[in-house]
Amino acid sequence: MPLSGNEATVWALLLPFAAAALGPVLTHRLKHNAAWILAVFPAFIFIHFLSYVPMVAAGQTFTVSYEWIPTFGITFSFYIDGLSTLFALLVSGIGTLVVLYAGGYLKGHTQQGIFFTYLLLFMGAMLGVVTADNMITLFVYWELTSITSFLLIGFDHLRTASRRSALQALVVTGAGGMALLAGFLLVYLASGTWQMSELLTNPDVLRSSSLYLPIFILICLGAFTKSAQFPFHFWLPNAMEAPTPVSAYLHSATMVKAGVYLLMRMQPVMGGTEIWMTVLPFFGGLTLVIGTYLGLRQTDLKLILAYTTVASLGLLVMLTGSSSPHAIQGAVLYLFAHSLFKGGLFMAAGTVDHEAGTRDIRKLGGLRHAMPITFSATVLAALSMAGLPPLFGFVAKEVLYDGLWHAHSGGIFWAFTGVVGNSMMFALAAIVAIKPFLGPKVETPKHAHEGPLMLYAGPVVLSVAGLIAGLFVASTGEWLVNPMTSAIAGHSVTKELHLIPAHINAALFLSLLTIALGSTLFYFSDQLRSFVDRTLKIIGWGPDKGFDQFINATVRLSAFVTRTVQTGDMVMYMRAAFIALIFTLYTPMIITGSWPSLSQFELVTLTEAGIIAVALVGLYAVLTAKNRVTAMVSLGISGFSVAVIYLLFGAPDLSFTQFMVETLSVVILALVMTRLNLQPSDSRSVASKLLDSSLATLTGLGFALTLMSVTQQPFDASLSEFFTAFSRTIAHGRNIVNVILVDFRGFDTIGEISVVMVTGLCVLALIRVRPVSSKNNEETTTQIKQEAKS
Structure with a gap:
């Protein structure tokens, strides 16, 4: 419970x-x-x-x-x-x-x-x-x-x-x-x-x-x-x-x-499905073999340990994928053992590098006298990695072999896959423990000596922990291994563990085979290193190189897209934005058939018709203006007309805002345009004007149809009623519009203010633009081209 x-x-x-x-x-x-x-x-x-x-x-x-x-x-x-x-x-x-x-x-x-x-x-x-x-x-x-x-x-x-x-x-x-x-x-x-x-x-x-x-x-x-x-x-x-x-x-x-x-x-x-018990053991076994095989060609202590880590992770995935309770218990044991011996071995390798000045096994040897504590910890951890008694790694290898051998599907095949990978791991464990410390003393870049307590405390504690866990494996299994195995298996697992096998079985035979093959591989480790190098040269391509190719291709693709889309042509940008708006406005109405009904609208009053006429006059003035300043001022006529319409329909706040926006827009645009080096009139071709006018007309019509369609739907007053009811009690404000903008939609308002601020900064940058001489322009263009090529 x-x-x-x-x-x-x-x-x-x-x-x-x-x-x-x-x-x-x-x-x-x-x-x-x-x-x-x-x-x-x-x-x-x-x-x-x-x-x-x-x-x-x-x-x-x-x-x-x-x-x-x-x-x-x-x-x-x-x-x-x-x-x-x-x-x-x-x-x-x-x-x-x-x-x-x-x-x-x-x-x-x-x-x-x-x-x-x-x-x-x-x-x-x-x-x-x-x-x-x-x-x-x-x-x-x-x-x-x-x-x-x-x-x-x-x-x-x-x-x-x-x-x-x-x-x-x-x-x-x-x-x-x-x-x-x-x-x-x-x-x-x-x-x-x-x-x-x-x-x-x-x-x-x-x-x-x-x-x-x-x-x-x-x-x-x-x-x-x-x-x-x-x-x-x-x-x-x-x-x-x-x-x-x-x-x-x-x-x-x-x-x-x-x-x-x-x-x-x-x-x-x-777990327990056919695909689970096929895919996981396959990729796990493949990773186990590839990891140890690639490790045989390494001479750097950290890289040797890194590839054995890859292999060990593959072994854990293979065991988990088998869905066999014994194999899962083997995975738990091996995960625990691997964390202890691999953490200790990495720290020991770092200590050797720190105190001797190199991690290359070809430049190391005879360090057992100069670094006795590190040597002892490395040997204990390597024995566990090799799966030799009485270390905890030995128990893990025995149990995982037993679990793979008796797995539900393909157990014998996966067991021998484990033997192949673990044999190479045995050889690599021997290389890490023997090459740097035994044999004749080799002169190292730094005078080798034992590191301080901070450096050897970790390897010693972890390697000794692996020894203690192996010697007291029954208690380790009862308190740590069995609870974790039960959680993974989904039911209670209470298998008792022993350091010494109770009887001769397949797992013991596979362990002995691993030791024999591993010892042989260690003996021929130098020849194997050359052989692995030759095979990899023949293969040539690998995932690591493929990653670089993927990144380079991504960079080239992004550069191509940028050159294609970001042309610097503001007219093209505006056309693209209007085309996107047209698709956004019309697509829902076309797909759903939700076109507005024109029969539901009443005729406008004489006053409204007069204001609309003024707006149309302003629009005509914009279209027929001979220069840009006249067009900008004429554009304000339409804006002011809309503000008057808001006022007639009982929205004074909105009308005031519209008046302010239109006034500032006309003033700012006039100031900016007079500072920029622009042609006084529109010099586009007739075809270009027709295209732009068509896009503008379709966009405006789309907004009109959308608004008509929305206003014909039944009005849902729940949001209005919420604001009316809670603006005073929650936000402590009497002006509902202000409360909505400042409190209920405060983040939206901050966003809008930020947009206005950024726009203002951009406008300021445009105003401060100074003409560039043709010589400087050519030098800048040449520099950009050279950077693009590089």
């Missing part, structure tokens, strides 16, 4: 944003030591969510909700169960260590305070993603992770590579976010609810819906782009241009797992 009212969780989720505001201030005063204070915030969040573990393990769930947009049923709400609890613990726990690590890694950096702000903003966004109950709330946090990751990846904005990587990540994940929003809208149409917790109570509502296929495609697009699934995998390795704390946090333990989280969250209501 869900509990409600746990408002303390909301305050905990707001803490990272408060810490983000304090980042620059504390850093200005305490320098890099500000990290110790800032790390307290995520540490408190970790403790808060840790308090949920016993209750969540007992099967309880928690919700807290606040009204946001009640008209559309959208709330600011959060849902705590086994899935969100473990993710929140990873985000806050690893976030605590990364904040400390960033304090040491960026020590002395002039923008360290800003970096803390970006990092903590991302932490708050990611916590919101994994705890949000309302889908719109989730989407807002989802997009916030994309924005903050853009800032973090492009932190070193003076480097072209950093800017390109940040833009690439933003475009790919942002596009996926738009697809996700469309998917959520379809989910609402199919289910009638925005709440994830309510969806889980009716798990068949989406599977039985005719909208299931488009929902599936859009949800997958959102998840695949965020979690770097093929063919969107290329952005994640490129994001390694970011500082190492970003890589250790965003691209191993948190952001890239947001897509996996989404698929896990939707598994109870979308």
Whole structure:
């Protein structure tokens, strides 16, 4: 039975944003030591969510909700169960260590305070993603992770590579976010609810819906782009241009797992279908193999780890897609293990780079004596990544192999796909642990030595946590793994976990096969690197290059559209605007047949006819005027005539406004036109005048017909009655028109004032234009052409 009212969780989720505001201030005063204070915030969040573990393990769930947009049923709400609890613990726990690590890694950096702000903003966004109950709330946090990751990846904005990587990540994940929003809208149409917790109570509502296929495609697009699934995998390795704390946090333990989280969250209501159990394992398995294969050619420690992250995300998607309870449990175990060992390995790689001056494994060796603590932490984390006992990664590999082997559809094939990918991952884990630290000592660009506490605290804590979780795997499974597995599977899962296999089975055989193949691949790693390089050169084109081609094509297309549409010809702009108005006015009447009836109108009085005649005289004067000034003054005659008509029909306020507008219009136009270097008369051709007069006539007639059609409809006085009844009581004003403009439609009035202000500034700019000499004009034209070519 869900509990409600746990408002303390909301305050905990707001803490990272408060810490983000304090980042620059504390850093200005305490320098890099500000990290110790800032790390307290995520540490408190970790403790808060840790308090949920016993209750969540007992099967309880928690919700807290606040009204946001009640008209559309959208709330600011959060849902705590086994899935969100473990993710929140990873985000806050690893976030605590990364904040400390960033304090040491960026020590002395002039923008360290800003970096803390970006990092903590991302932490708050990611916590919101994994705890949000309302889908719109989730989407807002989802997009916030994309924005903050853009800032973090492009932190070193003076480097072209950093800017390109940040833009690439933003475009790919942002596009996926738009697809996700469309998917959520379809989910609402199919289910009638925005709440994830309510969806889980009716798990068949989406599977039985005719909208299931488009929902599936859009949800997958959102998840695949965020979690770097093929063919969107290329952005994640490129994001390694970011500082190492970003890589250790965003691209191993948190952001890239947001897509996996989404698929896990939707598994109870979308999983188990044929398309789910085919598409997800296919793309996940393909990403697993491609990621590890591309990793074999890398010599940069961070890039090696980046490609194994891509592969690991593919493995998680493949396991989630199988919809088998054992495979899902394997996914939970591997997600937990991967967050621990990969976060530690990224930090260790950054420490090596920071203290030795390079991350290239060809320029490293023998660091075990100079950096013993980092070496020990790296070995422990790499053993878990390789899936060797007694580390937690070993248990995860055993369970996921068992789950894939016994999957409902194609289990044996997916199991051997996992062996192929994990064998290459085993080799890459060995490369990361052995190449930099063992063998003869290699002279490095910097004198290598052990880093400060801030740099090795994270790798040590995470690698030891992986060891403890493996040694006490039964308790880990009971308190953390089983509750999360139950949330994903949609029913209670209470499988007991053991470090030592109870008996010889297929999973143990597959693990041994993985170790044998992985050891062989490590032995031939140098030859494999050359082989992978040759194959990629033969292939040539890839998604990364395709992204550049897409961006370049978009830029060229926009330039073409701009050159075609924005010609600088004001006459063409006016014609286009009038043509659009004509289509807007006539299309509804043509489609619906709602033409006005001329028989319902009475004849005008003599006074009204006289005023109309004056207006027509003014119009005739405009059309026959010999110069522009006469035409402008004549135009005011028609405007004043309309103002008199307003006065006759009992609208003095509107009449006064019309008089003022017409007077100012004539004065301003006369002043402006006399300052511009324009021809005194209209020199257009007869054909051009006929075209413009036809457009003007059609537009005016369209407005007249539309107004006639509207006035013939039954009058709805509800709005008028509302303003009459509440202008005095709510807005405290007696003049209803003024109250409407200032209070009820205040934002509209501000907008109109802004438009007038901008127009005035444009008019001022036109008045101040000075003639340009032909020589300067030619130089400017030449410069513009050169810039366009470049």
